[in-house]
Amino acid sequence: EVQLVQSGAEVKKPGESLKISCKGSGYRFTSNWIGWVRQMPGKGLEWMGIIYPGDSDTRYSPSFQGQVTISADKSINTAYLQWSSLKASDTAMYYCARQLLRGVSHFDYWGQGTLVTVSS
Amino acid sequence: DIQMTQSPSTLSASVGDRVTITCRASQSISSWLAWYQQKPGKAPKLLIYKASTLESGVPSRFSGSGSGTEFTLTISSLQPDDFATYYCQRYDSYSTFGQGTKVEIK
Numbered sequence: 001e002v003q004l005v006q007s008g009a010e011v012k013k014p015g016e017s018l019k020i021s022c023k024g025s026g027y028r029f030t031s032n033w034i035g036w037v038r039q040m041p042g043k044g045l046e047w048m049g050i051i052y053p054g055d056s057d058t059r060y061s062p063s064f065q066g067q068v069t070i071s072a073d074k075s076i077n078t079a080y081l082q083w084s085s086l087k088a089s090d091t092a093m094y095y096c097a098r099q100l101l102r103g104v105s106h107f108d109y110w111g112q113g114t115l116v117t118v119s120s
Numbered sequence: 121d122i123q124m125t126q127s128p129s130t131l132s133a134s135v136g137d138r139v140t141i142t143c144r145a146s147q148s149i150s151s152w153l154a155w156y157q158q159k160p161g162k163a164p165k166l167l168i169y170k171a172s173t174l175e176s177g178v179p180s181r182f183s184g185s186g187s188g189t190e191f192t193l194t195i196s197s198l199q200p201d202d203f204a205t206y207y208c209q210r211y212d213s214y215s216t217f218g219q220g221t222k223v224e225i226k
Contacts, residue, residue, distance in 0.1 A: 106154035
């Protein structure tokens with residue numbers, strides 16, 4: 001069974017750094033792209049970017065390029081989303097999701113979400 | 121940048137109704153469009169991909185159509201479990217989601 005299990009909720013202060021994780025199981029982790037999607041409170045879905053864990057090829061939405069870093073450690077089947085300096089506007093639910101196909105594609109399996117709260 | 125416009129933003133319907141949601145792209149995206157259902161507090165669920173391909177396990181009352189710039193998601197007979205928010209997603213050079221359509225009980 002394909003599963004994506006995300007790390008737990010985080011409460012951080014503005015300016016702090018953060019790295020959240022998404023661990024895949026039940027499939028060959030290096031063969032499928034993993035993406036990150038933001039959902040701000042009461043708002044819609046925003047595509048942030050994707051990574052291919054096999055070779056760490058990464059693509060970002062222009063809206064998120066330079067704002068976050070997407071990475072992966074294929075040795076432990078885990079993808080990451082990282083901020084170097086959080087802002088209050090980063091408060092949101094973040095989902096990881098798996099793509100079945102190569103390149104930019106739709107997501108067939110989703111993690112349960114990680115709630116990030118940034119507040120002074 | 122290709123914009124995705126989803127309509128309506130809210131839709132009030134009754135059990136048994138036929139429901140149609142539209143997603144328009146500002147430029148052609150061929151058939152690179154997916155539809156998702158999201159319930160409160162839950163992750164989205166894939167319904168349709170490549171504009172009209174039904175994801176395995178999704179009830180056949182859901183269908184998708186369209187290509188180029190105009191796409192529709194149709195629920196042939198709305199069921200109690202279908203009250204949720206629906207999103208389209210375009211995926212070509214990169215990806216964006218539509219703004220969402222909340223289907224609520226009339």
